[in-house]
Amino acid sequence: MSQGSNSEYRIEVDPDEIPPQIKNQFAEMMDGFSKLESCKRFNTTRSNIVFQLDILIRNKAEKAFDQIVELFESNLNLE
Secondary structure (H helix, E strand, O other), X not given: OEEOOOOOEEEEOOHHHOOXXXXXXXXXXXXXXXXXXXXXXXXXXXXXXXXXXXXXXXXXXXXHHHHHHHHHHHHHHHO
């Protein structure tokens, strides 16, 4: 997560870094984030996995980032 020049917060995830077993959960999570009123922009890959999300409100961006981290960490615990 980083802060952009327009006071927006960007979350970027490399699609190649998403473990196959959580791709569907990740896609659903990002779809929900993209519908937030505070979401300014999002980009998707060919497989419709969001990898870039710009959110205008810091606490919303932090919450989204924390949820992404939790999802990735839960996958590590399953391995």
